[in-house]
Amino acid sequence: MRLLPAAMLVLVGLACASLTIGAASISILEASRDPWAALILMQSRLPRTLAVILTGAALAVAGVVLQALVRNRFVGPETTGTAESATLGLLAVTIVFPASPLWAKMVAASVAAMLGTALFVAVIRRLPVREVMLVPIAGLVLSGVIGSVATFVGWQTDLLQYVNGWLLSGEFSGVLAGRYELLWVAAAAAGLAWFAADRFAILGLGDNVATGLGLSPASVMRLGLAVVAVVTAMVITTVGLIPFVGLVVPNIVARIMGDNLRASIPVVAVFGAVLLLACDLLGRLIRYPYEIPVGTILGVVGAAIFLWLLYRRPAHG
Amino acid sequence: MIRISDLSYRIGKATILRDISTELPKGALTALIGPNGAGKSTLLRLIGRLEPLQTGSVSLDGADLASTRTEDLALRMAVLGQQTAIASRLRLRELVGFGRWPHHRGRPCAKDSAIVDEALAGFALGDLADRFIDEISGGQAQRAYLAMTVAQDTDWLLLDEPLNNLDMAHARALMCRLAELVRGSGKSVVTVIHEVNYAAAWADHVVAMKDGRIVAQGTPHEVLTSETLSMLYDTPVTVGTHQDRPLILHHV
Numbered sequence: 360m361r362l363l364p365a366a367m368l369v370l371v372g373l374a375c376a377s378l379t380i381g382a383a384s385i386s387i388l389e390a391s392r393d394p395w396a397a398l399i400l401m402q403s404r405l406p407r408t409l410a411v412i413l414t415g416a417a418l419a420v421a422g423v424v425l426q427a428l429v430r431n432r433f434v435g436p437e438t439t440g441t442a443e444s445a446t447l448g449l450l451a452v453t454i455v456f457p458a459s460p461l462w463a464k465m466v467a468a469s470v471a472a473m474l475g476t477a478l479f480v481a482v483i484r485r486l487p488v489r490e491v492m493l494v495p496i497a498g499l500v501l502s503g504v505i506g507s508v509a510t511f512v513g514w515q516t517d518l519l520q521y522v523n524g525w526l527l528s529g530e531f532s533g534v535l536a537g538r539y540e541l542l543w544v545a546a547a548a549a550g551l552a553w554f555a556a557d558r559f560a561i562l563g564l565g566d567n568v569a570t571g572l573g574l575s576p577a578s579v580m581r582l583g584l585a586v587v588a589v590v591t592a593m594v595i596t597t598v599g600l601i602p603f604v605g606l607v608v609p610n611i612v613a614r615i616m617g618d619n620l621r622a623s624i625p626v627v628a629v630f631g632a633v634l635l636l637a638c639d640l641l642g643r644l645i646r647y648p649y650e651i652p653v654g655t656i657l658g659v660v661g662a663a664i665f666l667w668l669l670y671r672r673p674a675h676g
Numbered sequence: 677m678i679r680i681s682d683l684s685y686r687i688g689k690a691t692i693l694r695d696i697s698t699e700l701p702k703g704a705l706t707a708l709i710g711p712n713g714a715g716k717s718t719l720l721r722l723i724g725r726l727e728p729l730q731t732g733s734v735s736l737d738g739a740d741l742a743s744t745r746t747e748d749l750a751l752r753m754a755v756l757g758q759q760t761a762i763a764s765r766l767r768l769r770e771l772v773g774f775g776r777w778p779h780h781r782g783r784p785c786a787k788d789s790a791i792v793d794e795a796l797a798g799f800a801l802g803d804l805a806d807r808f809i810d811e812i813s814g815g816q817a818q819r820a821y822l823a824m825t826v827a828q829d830t831d832w833l834l835l836d837e838p839l840n841n842l843d844m845a846h847a848r849a850l851m852c853r854l855a856e857l858v859r860g861s862g863k864s865v866v867t868v869i870h871e872v873n874y875a876a877a878w879a880d881h882v883v884a885m886k887d888g889r890i891v892a893q894g895t896p897h898e899v900l901t902s903e904t905l906s907m908l909y910d911t912p913v914t915v916g917t918h919q920d921r922p923l924i925l926h927h928v
Contacts (some may be wrong), residue, residue, distance in 0.1 A: 430764075557782050561774055563764045567726050567757035572828070573750025573778045617765040617808055621782075 362615065366629040370412070373636045377408040380640060382648040402536045410539040411531055411639045411653075412632040413546045414594050415604055419631025420549035420624055421590040422605025423612070425476075427563035427620065428583045429483055432613070433495040435606030436591045440498065442600050443505035444475020445592040446525045450512050453521065465541065468596060472588035475505055480580070529599030530652030531639055538597070545593035549628060552586045556620035559583055563618060601654055603661025604631050610668050634660075677702045678723060678832070678866070683732030685718055685888075692718045694888040695732075700881070702737070702831075705858045706866045707875035709899075710885035711909050716868045717758065717836050719885070723866070724755035724834045736832065750778035753832035754825045758840065759818065768812070768820050769805040772796055775827030795827040798853060800846075814841040822850065826857070833857070835867040839874065847871075851878040876900050876922040884908050896922055 378387050381404055385396040422435045429439075436442065448471020452464050459467075479501050486493045506526060513522035552559070558579045562569045566576040594601060608631045612623050635653065638660055642651040678700040685693040693715045700706050708716040721727045723734055725741055734741040736752055754775070772795055776788040796802050799819040809817055818841045825833060833854075839847045855878050857863040869875045875882055875896065882899040884892040886908055892899045900922040905913040914925040 427764075557774070557777060560764070560766070561777065564766075564771075564774070565757075567755070568774075570726050570746065571724065571750065571755040571757070571825075572774065573747035575746060613765050617767055617770070619766055619770045 363626050363629065366626065366633060370629055370633050370636065373633060373640065374408050374412065376640060377411065377636060378404045380643055381407075382650075403534075406536045406539050407531050407534040407639075408636070410534045410542055410598065411636045413539075413542040414529075414531075414598060414601060415632040415635030416628035417542070417545035417549040417590045417631075418594060418601055418604040418635075419608035419627045420552050421587045422631075423609035423620065423624065423627045424552050424559055424583045425587050425605070426609050427559040427618070428580060428587075429480060429494060430563055430565075431483075431491060431494040432610055433492065433606075434498050435603070436587055437600055437602050437605060438495055438498045438502060439479045440475045440501040440505045441472050441479075441587060441591045442526065442595050443502050443509055444478075445469070445472035445588070445595055446509045446522055447471050447475070447505060447512070448592070449525065449596065450509060450516070450518060450522065453518060454512075454516055461541075465544070465592060465596065468592035469585075469589045472592045473584050475501075476584050476587055480584070524599060525595045526600050527654075529594070529601040529654045530642070530650070531598055532650050532652075534598065541593045541597050545590045548586045548589040548593075549624075552583075553621075553624045553628075555579070555582055556624050560618060560620040563620075599654065601635065601657065603657045603665065604635055607661055607664045607668065608634060611664070614668075677737065679735045680719075680723070681733050683719070683722065683729070683734065685715075685722060685727070685730050692888055693722075696888075696890060697732075698883065698890055698893060700864075700866055700883070702864045703858065703862055704864060704880035705854055705878060706864075706881040706883060707879035708866065708868045708883050708885060709870075709872055709875050709908075710891075714885040715888040716885050720755075720834055720836050720866065720868055721757065724753065724757075725749060726755060726757060747778060750828070750830075752830055753834060754828035754830045755834045756821055756825045756836060756838060758836050759821055765808050765810050767806050767808055768796065768801055768823075771809055771820055772801075772823045772827050775824035775829075778828060791829060792827050795823040798826065799823040800849075815843060815846060818842060819846065819850075826853075831862075831864060833863060833865045833867075835865065837868050837870060839869065839871065847874065854878065872900060872905065872924045872926070876924060900924060 383399050385399050387396060387400050390397040390400045425434060425436060426432050445468040448467045449464060452459055452467035479498055482497050482501060483494050486497060509522055513519040558574060561572055561574055562576055562579045569576045608627055612627045612630055616623050638656040639653040642653050642656045645651055681697050683693055683696040708720065710716050722729060729742060769792060772792050776784060776792060780788050796805050799822055801819055801823060804812060804816060809820060822838055838850060842850060851874050854865050858865055879896055882896050883890055884899050884904060891908060892904050900915060902913055902915045905924060916923045916925060
């Protein structure tokens, strides 16, 4: 499969472009001699580029895992109440233990995200199997309900600014060295998903097949939910809600190479990073030197890709 | 041998199985027959630990189902449930390859891929090995699942209506293959069958169920009689013989 090297090459190209493009006019080739250029490169450009790549890759992997767990291609971590639940967890820990350290807040966000996603899974298990479109709709309704609870609590406790920072469309302009490193945790969770890829692929075939092959569907489900929850919680607390990456990238890759996750997860990760980095670059260039949030760009690009995926006939061959 | 003792199963207030105790012989092809709703599939799913036991116990060659680890059971028996819509987009080779998972747990070796190729060829799927499962017919997908079950290479195979979606030729080829697995490789097969003539022609042991109970069991000649079948299906059935096997005339 030549897909992976080709996608990697594109990613490297985009990453080089990302290092050279920004509001400050510096030449990165001068960085070894120019301390100012070196500072911008090491403190802003490189962290931002890494943050975008880690986020895109981790969200796309979380999306493919989630789609295998619920056996539905029309969901992503942003449409299942996961992000809203993580926000609720962050709010709760901020209100009850305002002085708690960062790791405790992250644990609270991840646990809440996992509970919210588990609630989504419990809800859709009660839906008729053949009604494929009810699953994403149930997810959107659940997201709306949990999101409105978070907004209400935020309003009552004067923390609405935080809530908006987590749930409004994400962007990377605030990323500096020292303020994005949690995304490595998200990437580690995505790496864990690759390690357990066969288990998720088998669970995607149904609980009966998984049980027959000696797997416990419940424990594979818990592992998958943990991956999705950790990725989502880390991403929304660091850069905010990033739509569509976890939804469209797994669909594109599944069309090309199917659902053998052991082989497809690396491709999904690189495609996710490419999509997000390309959109972030667009956002930086359209109104240069001002920026359009990547969430807004993705809203347009992602929706267009998704509509194309819906209307195109299934691939053959 | 599969030993079933005092097995009962309820869903809500409905009793699906009532105090079933029996033994299914090792090294034989056992057919579970009976009208719709008799509890055949439930019995098979309980033996295959696809549903949790409520009361009673099941043991597989002496290993108690409730106390044996599920990954160890996967090396002793393979279960094929009734297939619902397939959402996954896997190539046939990858799907059948998952049958080897209990053996290699993520690290397949050359032996595993040889067994997968053999299973694909055994179900005439060699040419389709690189096709996606959502792009083939229902009967071909059913054969792919059967190939996955056979690739698991266990002493016991439990199959729930494996003839679903198969045409006449493939249905006969499957029964022939199952008989071969029993006679040639010493496997034991337990299968739910709706068309009693397949049971008559190929089974060594027949278990007839009705209303959650076993009403008759034994060789095809003992069970597949006009009397038993007429009572079992509440409809008059004539039984003749063909090549020393019962031939059930139920369609005229």
